[in-house]
Amino acid sequence: AAVARSWTSYFATLLNHHPNDFRIHATSLAEDYNRLDPIAVVVITLICLFAVLSTKGSSRFNYILSIVHFAVIIFIIGAGLSKAKLSNFTADFAPYGARGIFAASAVLFFAYIGFDAVSTMAEETKNPAKDIPVGLVGAMALTTVVYCVLAVTLCLMQPYRDIDPDAPFSVAFSAVGMDWAKYIVAFGALKGMTTVLLVSAVGQARYLTHIARTHMAPPCLAVVSPRWGTPVRATVTMLTATAIIAFFTDLGILSNLLSISTLFIFMLVAVALLVHRYYASGETTTANRNKLVSCIAVILAASVGTAVYWGLAVDGGWAAYVVTVPAWFAATLYLHLGVPKARVPKMWGVPLVPWLPSASIFINIFLLGSIDAKSFMRFAIWTVALLVYYFFVGLHASYDTAKVLAAEAAAARVEEGGHKAVEIAGASN
Numbered sequence: 001a002a003v004a005r006s007w008t009s010y011f012a013t014l015l016n017h018h019p020n021d022f023r024i025h026a027t028s029l030a031e032d033y034n035r036l037d038p039i040a041v042v043v044i045t046l047i048c049l050f051a052v053l054s055t056k057g058s059s060r061f062n063y064i065l066s067i068v069h070f071a072v073i074i075f076i077i078g079a080g081l082s083k084a085k086l087s088n089f090t091a092d093f094a095p096y097g098a099r100g101i102f103a104a105s106a107v108l109f110f111a112y113i114g115f116d117a118v119s120t121m122a123e124e125t126k127n128p129a130k131d132i133p134v135g136l137v138g139a140m141a142l143t144t145v146v147y148c149v150l151a152v153t154l155c156l157m158q159p160y161r162d163i164d165p166d167a168p169f170s171v172a173f174s175a176v177g178m179d180w181a182k183y184i185v186a187f188g189a190l191k192g193m194t195t196v197l198l199v200s201a202v203g204q205a206r207y208l209t210h211i212a213r214t215h216m217a218p219p220c221l222a223v224v225s226p227r228w229g230t231p232v233r234a235t236v237t238m239l240t241a242t243a244i245i246a247f248f249t250d251l252g253i254l255s256n257l258l259s260i261s262t263l264f265i266f267m268l269v270a271v272a273l274l275v276h277r278y279y280a281s282g283e284t285t286t287a288n289r290n291k292l293v294s295c296i297a298v299i300l301a302a303s304v305g306t307a308v309y310w311g312l313a314v315d316g317g318w319a320a321y322v323v324t325v326p327a328w329f330a331a332t333l334y335l336h337l338g339v340p341k342a343r344v345p346k347m348w349g350v351p352l353v354p355w356l357p358s359a360s361i362f363i364n365i366f367l368l369g370s371i372d373a374k375s376f377m378r379f380a381i382w383t384v385a386l387l388v389y390y391f392f393v394g395l396h397a398s399y400d401t402a403k404v405l406a407a408e409a410a411a412a413r414v415e416e417g418g419h420k421a422v423e424i425a426g427a428s429n
Contacts, residue, residue, distance in 0.1 A: 001254050002083070002246075004195050004242070005037055005254065007165055008043075008188060009166040009251075010186050012167075013186050013333050014170075014183060020035060023038075025066075031168045033249055041243045044124065044239055047197045047201050047239065048169055050198060050201075051201040051230065052232050052236070053228055065195050069191050072184060072187070072191070075188075076153065077153050078159050080156070081153055081173070093286070095160065102367065106263065106370040106371050107259050115140055117137060118135050118136050119132055129347050132349070154310060158175055159364055169182075170189075170251070177303065199329065201239055206231070208221055214398035215401040216390070216393075217394070221233050222234070222261035251401075253378070257378050260376065260379045263364045264361065264379075271296060271300075272298060273357045274335070275292070275296070276293070277341055277343055278335070278354075283342055291334075295331045299332060300328055300337075301364045303365035306366055307367075307368055309324070310366065311322070331358075332354055336355065
């Protein structure tokens with residue numbers, strides 16, 4: 001939904017208009033929900049049709065567009081640096097200081113949300129154990145480097161305060177006398193966002209399909225179309241919800257809410273990694289389990305304490321950090337030295353455990369401290385609603401499904417054993 005709203009902004013720039021010129025101003029609605037975006041709905045609908053028709057076709061289309069996009073990025077960097085002014089790095093470069101930088105980091109973090117969609121394609125990958133990790137790590141490393149180079153290029157082209165929030169590169173090229181270049185930039189941005197929408201559509205539909213298979217969501221959403229070979233119902237359902245949200249909701253709200261979700265989920269993944277690496281049911285002793293729980297609790301408490309102090313004490317000193325940071329370090333060190341690992345990865349595994357996942361927990365929670373309170377309220381409302389659904393509907397449905405599958409598997413084993421007994425008896429006769 002956030003990317004679809006951004007698509008409208010760059011499309012307007014391509015046509016020499018302000019983004020709100022293409023949005024309907026509904027004055028009767030709340031301020032953050034009164035700029036209705038029909039173009040975003042149209043784009044999402046077209047993406048939905050493409051994702052429904054063919055997964056392989058979507059992948060090939062995405063591959064071709066990625067080559068075009070890379071060429072546009074090279075052009076932006078080359079043309080932009082030719083108009084660079086080093087004075088833009090020294091004259092009021094960071095007017096909001098460290099707090100502004102971390103606040104921006106927390107918001108831009110949602111740019112990484114698309115990478116986890118790669119893992120949903122495991123069923124359609126020839127060698128997922130190798131291809132998925134290589135694809136994830138390689139893509140994230142390359143994208144991070146390119147993102148940093150583009151940010152440096154933009155800040156060298158224009159003073160920070162003059163950067164346009166809706167279409168920064170297009171406006172920057174106009175400001176330096178390369179008005180013609182903004183059309184190439186806008187085209188590249190539209191292509192890039194179209195790719196993101198397509199990948200997200202395919203990935204999110206797979207998420208919903210897997211959830212529906214466990215009956216946490218209606219099982220009809222898990223049906224794969226025999227004609228198209230894609231989860232049509234899940235794709236249409238997911239993108240219908242996306243279109244409704246994109247139609248009403250302001251980009252700032254979407255980006256903050258998505259950033260909180262991303263940071264929170266990445267933190268949970270890091271916690272799950274520690275639990276998976278250090279705990280195995282029936283093998284880990286009670287003492288080691290308690291040590292693991294205590295270490296994770298201290299890591300979380302220290303991280304939350306640091307984030308809360310950073311978010312509330314605007315003019316505060318370093319007193320709290322002297323306590324929270326050493327506590328995080330001590331808990332991680334004790335986990336490293338005092339708790340034996342229960343599992344070792346067979347092929348691929350996260351390195352530097354427990355330091356890397358512990359640092360991930362700390363950084364993700366710390367960045368959460370830079371996001372505004374209203375976004376946390378919205379996140380809390382959504383989370384509570386989903387938890388109520390999970391505990392009263394999804395949990396029981398998935399448990400019943402698991403019991404049925406276990407019974408079917410047991411019956412299949414009994415039937416197979418009966419067939420073998422008949423074969424043995426026949427051979428004996």
